[in-house]
Amino acid sequence: MTTPLPSTMKALQLLGLNQLVSTELPLPVPKAGEVLIQTMASTICTSDLHDIQQNPFGIALPKVLGHEGSGVVVQCGSGVTGLSVGTRVASHPVVPCGYCAECHRGFGHLCLNMGHLGIDRDGTFAEYYIQRADRVRVLPKEIPFPLGALLEPVANCLQAIARAGDVQGRVVLVVGDGPFGNIIARLAIRAGAARVLVAGREPFRLGMIPGAEIVNNPPVGSVDVAILAVSSSEAFSTCLSALRKRGRLVVFSLLKDPVPVDLFALHVAEQEIVGCCNDEERMDESLACLLDPKLALSQLITHQIPFENWADAFHLARNRHDIALKVALTFN
Ligand SMILES: [Zn+2]
Ligand SMILES: [Zn+2]
Numbered sequence: 001m002t003t004p005l006p007s008t009m010k011a012l013q014l015l016g017l018n019q020l021v022s023t024e025l026p027l028p029v030p031k032a033g034e035v036l037i038q039t040m041a042s043t044i045c046t047s048d049l050h051d052i053q054q055n056p057f058g059i060a061l062p063k064v065l066g067h068e069g070s071g072v073v074v075q076c077g078s079g080v081t082g083l084s085v086g087t088r089v090a091s092h093p094v095v096p097c098g099y100c101a102e103c104h105r106g107f108g109h110l111c112l113n114m115g116h117l118g119i120d121r122d123g124t125f126a127e128y129y130i131q132r133a134d135r136v137r138v139l140p141k142e143i144p145f146p147l148g149a150l151l152e153p154v155a156n157c158l159q160a161i162a163r164a165g166d167v168q169g170r171v172v173l174v175v176g177d178g179p180f181g182n183i184i185a186r187l188a189i190r191a192g193a194a195r196v197l198v199a200g201r202e203p204f205r206l207g208m209i210p211g212a213e214i215v216n217n218p219p220v221g222s223v224d225v226a227i228l229a230v231s232s233s234e235a236f237s238t239c240l241s242a243l244r245k246r247g248r249l250v251v252f253s254l255l256k257d258p259v260p261v262d263l264f265a266l267h268v269a270e271q272e273i274v275g276c277c278n279d280e281e282r283m284d285e286s287l288a289c290l291l292d293p294k295l296a297l298s299q300l301i302t303h304q305i306p307f308e309n310w311a312d313a314f315h316l317a318r319n320r321h322d323i324a325l326k327v328a329l330t331f332n
Pocket of ligand 1: 045047067068123153
């Protein structure tokens, strides 16, 4: 037996810059191939904080923000297979169109007509949300909902490691001590890096990365791979100068403004700078990471805040880097 669905839901809508409000919206209805998910947890991403303050992606407002979610399927559109009412799930926010040139060559994460929860459609900071069924995975019962909400950030971080190339036996520098830097450092260790160095500013956050070495000023020309995991041009310079010859810099975090690059130095050292955005179908690998006790990714979630106290949760995520890493909104 299933309980009847309500006709409305509470959701956090962005109305304008710095105007995130709790509002009552009609319950969305899943179309063919989509599922309606009753949200159980949704984690706050750094990009949500950027969207609220600067809207760098030009989100058409109003929009329900949030893209890291997990919950229970409560309604299936026609043609959905493998998921049914009551299935515990986690979702990925990216919705590739499936027919553009990039999708055709297997780069759905670079889709030319990409949909994305919390950007072009309503997201997960709501009691219910809709996602296309192929972007949803069954969540094993061993993974609690808040941890399940990390499906996409962990998949993104796996992409950073993939873009870094073979890190086995190499020296990897991660610049940025936030949730992404933390996850990337853990994954680099798991991938067999000889040393993983992390540069950051917040002692609490730097202390949350087991097995990584904290470096304030990475020596020039000392690392095989540098991963930019904070949106700072200064951090970009740190990454670039730390690279040894033939080193590779992975631009994981976004920098809105252009930065100077010394192409002569890059040329003579045969270095590479590569971008990294979203992930190439790494949901299943991400689930395996969430289940991996050695990675202990649940350590990332420092706070679980009931949805009604959302303002506290955003305050923690934005301002309390001294005690918070990943903040999860929870629903009951
Ligand atoms: Zn995110
Ligand atoms: Zn496409």
